[in-house]
Amino acid sequence: MSDPSDDASHIEKLYEFGERLNESKDKSQNVKDYQGIIDAAKTSIKAKQLAAQLIPRFFKFFPDLSGPAIDTHLDLIEEEELGVRVQAIRGLPLFCKDTPEHIAKIVDILVQLLAAEEFVERDAVHKALMALLRQDVKASLTALFKHIGSVDEPSTDEFIREKVLSFIRDKVFPIKGELLKPQEEMERHITDLIKKSLEDVTGAEFRMFMDFLKSLSIFGEKAPPERMKELIGIIEGQADLDAQFNVSDADHIDRLISCLYMALPFVVRGASSSKFLNYLNKHIIPVFEKLPEERKLDLLKALAEISPYTTPQDSRQILPSIVQLLKKYMPRRKTGEEMNFTYVECLLYTFHHLAQKVPNATNSLCGYKIVTGQPSDRLGEDFSEQYKDLTERLTSVEELTRATMKKLTQGMAEHNKAMAAAKSDEAKGSIKTQKQNTTTGLRTCNNILAMTKPLHVKTPTFIGDKSINLSWKEATKPAVSSSNTVGYERSA
Structure with a gap:
């Protein structure tokens, strides 16, 4: 235990060093005073706390002592006494105030302290990191993201990596408007940092980063098409669309479908879905039967939702595969097997939207007689068998659908009676x-009948507008008049 008189002496000396430095017009001449502060940091607890304030305060005036000053301060951060550690942590941002070349090193030190057990210590670390971000957001973000890692520079400490991710998610992202200035330059910088990190993330981390990127103004409603292309390119990379597909690879299937859904909002805003559609057409639809049951429906729903936004070229390519699936799931005759009504709804919706863009492609696929004046009309050939097969299937589907609607309507009446009699919550x-399930079932059936009806004639009009609202989607509310709103390298 230190002598109280020694403690008082150390404190008194520190105040003298500090006062002389404060009063000096050319502080760089007071080398002995600053060295005295560094030396005093190795004495009593109170002296260490005071030194933890003074070392960073005058640091910039003594570049020749920068090494010993930082080393001594780091020793204070490792002190047993909590008060000393917290004071030392609070002083860290001052090392960079006028000497930004130290930011990366100080961020690295603070990152290691994110795992501190004491709340007051962690709070000091968070505040110090935020102070650095406000001092120099570009350098601080760059240093932070190095701890998340990439394929070229993987993170060496998984525990610290998770702490950094949590800090960025909880502290940085919510105040992006305050931190990312100048806005466009800093939004671009953090986007580039995120893109590097996305090479090696879990599914949840990928979704978190994509949600953040979507919220940036550079990817906002007024963003040019190349920005949408950039975002969809990121998602395509996560979906691994250049890889050979293995139907037994459940992780790739999950990732692919998850990415397809993430891509949808950008496709709606004008991004191309060609790469996804080509991959699905080449690798997934041919082995559709072998997919896990729950993934089949997810895939068909995603296809239905993306179909209004396909190009004519993509529509012509994928339409034969959709017709094949339709024939598989629309029974030609009543076989006693149950029909999957949601599958049929998805496929009919997709068929209409694709066919509406390339109507004459249905001449050879379905036996229709649609004239566009193009060589691809193929009107001189006989496709009557295809037409007969399709119309028989349509009739069979309609009969099954009406029978199911009758059962569902009766079931709804029974549910209403049961609700009136129910006692407990x-x-x-x-x-x-x-x-709710019955209501969705009825919506599915109504949609099927609305979509099969126009397909019986030789020259049908395909539904390419928004008149059909898919059964699992919320009904679109009419607009109010103005006079009166993907990494997956890591295992998740």
């Missing part, structure tokens, strides 16, 4: 779920 909740 649990029973009411169960019946409410059944009613």
Whole structure:
């Protein structure tokens, strides 16, 4: 235990060093005073706390002592006494205030301290990092993202990596408007940092980063087409669309479908879905039957939602595969097997939207007689068998659909009676779920009938507008008049 008189002496000397430095017009001449502060940091607890304030305060005036000053300060950060550690952490941003070349090193030190057990210590670390971000956002972000890692520079400490990710997600992202200035330059910088990190992330991390990128103004509603192309390119990279597909690779299937859904908002805004569609057409649809059952529906729903935004060229390429799937899931005759109504709804919707863009492609596929004046009309050939096969299947589907609608309508009446008689909240909740499922089933059936009806004639009009609202989608609310709103290298 140190002598109280020694403690007082150390403190008194530190105040003298500090006062002389404060009063000096050319502080760089007071080398002995600054060296005295560094030396005093190795004495008593109180002296260490005071030195932790003074070392960073006058650091910039003594470049020749920068090494010993930082080393001594780092020793204070490792002190047993919590008060000393916290004071030393609070002083770290001052090392960079006028000497930005130290930012990367100080960020690295603070990152290691994100794992501190004491709340007051972690809080000091968070505040110090935020101070650095406000001092120099570009250099601080660059240093932070190095701890997330990339394929070229992988993170060496998984625990620290997770702490950095949490800090960025919880502290940096929410105040992006305040930190990312000048806006366009800094949004571009953080985008580039994220893109490097996305080479090696889990599924949840990829979604987090994509949600953040979507929120940036450079990717906002007024963003040019090349920005949408950039985002969809990131998602395509995560989906691994250049890889050979293995139907037994459940992780790739999950990643692919997850990425397809993530791509949808950007496709709606004008990004191309060609690479996804070509991959699905070449690798996935041919082995559709071998996909996990729950993934089949996810895939068909995604195809349905993306179909209004396909190009004529992509539509012509993928339409034969969709017709084949339709024939598979639309029974030609009543076989006693249950029909998957949602599959049929998805496929009919996709068929209409693709066919509407390339109507004459259906001449050879379905036996229609649509004239566009193009050589691809193929009107001189006989495709009557295809037409007969399709119309028989359509009729069979309509009969099954009407029979199911009758059962569902009867079921709804029974649900209403049961709801009136239900006593407990649990029973009411169960019946409410059944009613919702029945309502969705009826919507599916109504959609199927609306989409099969125009397909019986030789020259059908395909539905390419928004008149059909897919059964799993919320009904679109009419606009109010103005006079009156993907990394997956890591295992998740």
